[in-house]
Amino acid sequence: xxxxxxxxxxxxxxxxxxxxxxxxxxxxxxxxxxxxxxxxxxxxxxxxxxxxxxxxxxxxxxxxxxxxxxxxxxxxxxxxxxxxxxxxxxxxxxxxxxxxxxxxxxxxxxxxxxxxxxxxxxxxxxxxxxxxxxxxxxxxxxxxxxxxxxxxxxxxxxxxxxxxxxxxxxxxxxxxxxxxxxxxxxxxxxxxxxxxxxxxxxxxxxxxxxxxxxxxxxxxxxxxxxxxxxxxxxxxxxxxxxxxxxxxxxxxxxxxxxxxxxxxxxxxxxxxxxxxxxxxxxxxxxxxxxxxxxxxxxxxxxxxxxxxxxxxxxxxxxxxx
Numbered sequence: 001x002x003x004x005x006x007x008x009x010x011x012x013x014x015x016x017x018x019x020x021x022x023x024x025x026x027x028x029x030x031x032x033x034x035x036x037x038x039x040x041x042x043x044x045x046x047x048x049x050x051x052x053x054x055x056x057x058x059x060x061x062x063x064x065x066x067x068x069x070x071x072x073x074x075x076x077x078x079x080x081x082x083x084x085x086x087x088x089x090x091x092x093x094x095x096x097x098x099x100x101x102x103x104x105x106x107x108x109x110x111x112x113x114x115x116x117x118x119x120x121x122x123x124x125x126x127x128x129x130x131x132x133x134x135x136x137x138x139x140x141x142x143x144x145x146x147x148x149x150x151x152x153x154x155x156x157x158x159x160x161x162x163x164x165x166x167x168x169x170x171x172x173x174x175x176x177x178x179x180x181x182x183x184x185x186x187x188x189x190x191x192x193x194x195x196x197x198x199x200x201x202x203x204x205x206x207x208x209x210x211x212x213x214x215x216x217x218x219x220x221x222x223x224x225x226x227x228x229x230x231x232x233x234x235x236x237x238x239x240x241x242x243x244x245x246x247x248x249x250x251x252x253x254x255x256x257x258x259x260x261x262x263x264x265x266x267x268x269x270x271x272x273x274x275x276x277x278x279x280x281x282x283x284x285x286x287x288x289x290x291x292x293x294x295x296x297x298x299x300x301x302x303x304x305x306x307x308x309x310x311x312x313x314x315x316x317x318x319x320x321x
Contacts, residue, residue, distance in 0.1 A: 002070050005033040006062050006090075008055045009279075014305045017277060018126040020153035020180035021050065027277035027304060030058045032090040034069060034098050041098025043285065044308075045086035045249050046276035050226065053086050061087035075255050084230045084252035092253025093285040111258060111288035119290050119319040122149035122174060122297040125164065130156060134163035141168040145317030148173050149297055153180045158192055165196045174295060176202040179226055183212035194219035200295065202245060202272075203227065213240035223272055230256050231263045243270040243294065248286050261292050275300040279308035287321070 011027040018024075032043045047053040065073065065081050073081070075095045082088040100110045108115045123145040125136045137148055148171050150164060164173070175193055181204040193201055203225040205212055210227050223243035227233065229250040237244065244264050251257040261271055271293040273286060278300040290296055301307045302314050313320040 002034055002036045002072065004066050004069050005031075005035075006059060006066070007031055008059065011277075011279060011308075012305045013277070013303045015303065016126070017124075017303055018128065019151045019176075020127070020178040024277060027279070027300070028055055029278060029282070030055060030062070030086065030090055031281070032062060032094040034091075034094045036098060036102070039098060039101045041094045041096070041101060042281060043090040043093030043095070043097060043253075044279060044281040045090035045093075046278050046282065047086045048249060048276060051085060051250075058085075058087045058090075061085075062091060065091070075253075079252075079255060082252065084250065084256060086249045088252035089248045090253075092255050093248065093282075096254050096285065107254075107284065108288045111254065113288035113291055115287060115290060115321050117321055119287075119296055119298070119321065120147055121299050121314075121317060121319050122147045122295060123299050123302070123317050124148075124297075125150045127151050127153055130159040130163040133160050134167040137164045137171065138167040140316060141171050143316035146172060147295065147317060149299075150175050152177050154182075157189055161192065161196055161198070173198050174200045174202060174223075174297075176225070177204045179203055179206040181205055183209065186212070186216070187218070190218045190220060190222075200243060200272075210240055215239060221270065223270075225274065228260075231260050234260075234264060234267055234269070237269070238267070241269070243272055245272040245274045245297075246289060246293075247274045247276065248282065249276050254285055254288065257286070257289060261289055265292070270294045272297065274298075277303055279304065280310070280312040281308050283312055283319070 008030050016023050029044050034041045047058040100107045123140045200221045202223040207227040221242040224241040225245040228244040272295040273289050273293040274297045280301045283298050
């Protein structure tokens with residue numbers, strides 16, 4: 001018989017996290033612990049209002065399957081019991097962690113993945129004035145970040161991007177609009193980004209509007225984030241996107257994330273690995289995917305005033321394993 005603990009936590013950020021959807025000053029997570037014969041596996045998720053989730057709804061979903069979980073629920077059975085999303089992610093990752101600890105393996109070994117000693121992660125430049133964003137980019141670059149992820153909304157796009165590129169002429173830049181743009185004017189914005197040497201544009205249009213990308217000629221790769229959750233999303237993305245952003249909170253855990261990565265690559269998509277605002281627990285669960293991706297965006301814990309223990313070792317722009 002297993003024992004199951006489910007609880008929520010709030011982790012204050014050291015700096016407000018500002019994107020097109022709003023500003024955050026805390027990371028709210030839900031944690032699942034599954035203990036069996038003295039061994040405990042732990043999983044974490046970040047409920048996301050954009051996907052209709054709240055701490056309360058995620059807690060309720062997890063508690064609805066607690067009896068099955070106590071009675072030996074497998075990861076395979078879990079995929080059928082809960083839909084993709086944050087709740088399934090926390091449970092799935094707890095079961096993966098439990099299996100790895102029981103078998104005295106690392107999670108990467110259990111998943112058949114060989115990790116690099118250092119993973120380059122994007123460092124996020126949040127929305128501000130052009131001057132603020134340029135100064136933030138310059139500070140991150142000066143501290144060692146080689147890959148910058150710039151958050152944009154629909155305002156001051158050229159002013160912000162020109163200022164940032166002037167501040168960090170040699171940085172690799174990816175841009176995330178978080179669904180805030182519209183089809184009108186998209187071609188000109190893509191051309192501006194390409195002219196500034198931006199390596200990729202993430203989710204420019206609302207997920208329900210991305211049919212506008214069908215046969216849309218664009219001079220830089222476009223990545224699906226909100227438009228890609230699980231393998232079932234892939235069919236609609238062909239001819240619209242070149243890359244997909246895999247997040248465990250969208251896939252509903254590592255099990256589906258690994259399957260999505262395999263299928264997406266087979267279908268010709270490049271991969272990005274992303275995260276929500278989270279602790280090191282959530283990043284640790286995603287590490288088996290890092291060897292497969294073109295861009296890793298795993299800086300969630302670097303926004304926290306304090307991290308969960310044991311904390312991963314981050315320096316600016318790098319995760320040291």
